[in-house]
Amino acid sequence: MITLSNIEKVYQTKTIETVALQNVNLTVPKGEFLSIMGPSGCGKSTLLNIMGLLDIPSSGIVTIDGQPIETYKDKELAHIRNQKIGFVFQSYHLVNDLSVMDNVELPLLYRSSISGSERTKRAKAALEKVGLSARTQHYPNQLSGGQRQRVAIARALVGQPEIILADEPTGNLDSVMGEEVMNILLDLNRLDGTTIVMVTHDENMALKTERLVRFFDGQQVSDSKLIANFQQV
């Protein structure tokens, strides 16, 4: 469970001060599939970074499973990110000099308990889930945008995290592929109980989730349970 209370994030540059988030109060219970919508620049990515312990708010409190994150050291935060959180970034962030397989294995590399062969096995399974078994030895620049997006998703789920933070995971996919990715996420949520927070610009995708929070100019403007739709799917 992630809770954000009174979160404010201000980006301070030499000349301007940007308020990216303001007075955000949000609780994401375990197992929820939450979608976030809002115009460009309203602070969605910033919010995901804070939830994912990549960034700290200017003020306010973030807790993960009840523990305020200020109490953790850098090493412990890294450990939590590695064990509990899977990221899908808006711009994929694949390492171009590593093969698809190695990219997907990357989170497991930071888990000392997993052997090399186990890593490969899990990465293969994750790639299979996103339908990329045939591309394991390719390099990111040999893939289409949609394929890269799927590699990024495979990487997010390879470690079987409790929480997946996905920043427009279907943004670069055609509608068919988008559906497929959405189904993967829905399966993860329903079958494995993975908590998912997804930023999207696609109303249809958002409507498939359990709860939709809308942002405008760094503030929550609406928070609606879509539980009825969610169960229908």
Place this chain on the structure above:
Amino acid sequence: MIRHLFKLIWNRKKSNFLLITEIFFCFLVLFGVLSFIVYNVRNYTRPLGFKHENVWLLTMRPSTDSTAQNRQIVEQVIQRVRAFPEVDQASLISSNAPFSFSQMNNHFSYGDVKRIDSDVYEVQDEFKDVMQIQVNQGRWFGTSDDASHHEPVVINKALQRVLFGEEDALGKIIHVDDSTNFQVVGITDYYRAGSEFSAEDPAVFTRINLKKNPKYFANEMLIRVKPGTGIDFEEKMVKEISGIGKDWALEVATLEKMRQNKAKVTIIPMIALGLVCGFLILNVALGLFGVLWYNISRRNSEIGLRRALGAASGQIYRQFIGEVLVLATFGLIFGVLFAVQFPLLQVFQVDSEVYFIALAGAVVLIYLLTTFCALYPSRQAAAIHPAIALHED
């Protein structure tokens, strides 16, 4: 993780090529300079085989060409010199006294071993006492050899090794030319007269026998004086000798002074090479530092990503140090493959051990250097804020 780093470097081999090449050349230069230094230092630590303290070299230049007369004067001079109470012993020597700039050599054959180059030192019986030579096997030559059919010689163990190998050298006859045969009467351990940095080269001492050889002339004389004897005596001695050899030019130098002069011939190039090498390394270090820094700044988003996926900042630090070590390893693999050719092919006549010490030293230095250059950029990499790094891309 190490496999991951090798993979990463290997996949980036194109962009890392320059860096690897730089490390490769830096290694070769270090290897060369270290070989030179190790060679000299190793020689330096070996015994010279003689004691040069309190020994003076008297050089006499006759004013006329009259050999018979000059010879007579030299004989008088040496008698006079030996008679001084301040003098322990004195011996004529061919022009290759210890630490002098001249050499005299010949080649010798024995059995199947042909044409071995060796320094030849013509000395008197008294030379052993003047230079305090230790004869390990057999004996030094002396008046008992006057009757000998062959010319008695003392050789050093370096010559013994190459000429006779495992065989006992004592008593062996070395045929020199139609009229001359050497007979080995004694073997010394070391005799490295060139300089303190000279290798242990083969040496043979032949006997100056003034009685048997009325025309022999040598114009250099080694004189061992009593400890504490100084410039006063030198002046007195020169004055007296001038009385014997009228108009002869006389020159006295201490072997200690000559040792210092001769040592400079090696030390100065060693320092110069060391400096050049130092500058080169500084250059390489700066280059390396710059490239590493640049590489890391280019990889901001990758660093952010790794942090997001669970790398602690210490792990990023170690990764970058590790990458540099892997890079260095690639450069060193090529460098070592190249460098081992020297001992394998025996390019110069230098002990393989010298090369191996230099090789190990150069490898260690390269690792230290690259690690040192990587410390700061890696710390910068570790300090990168993940959210900002991910945002930049």
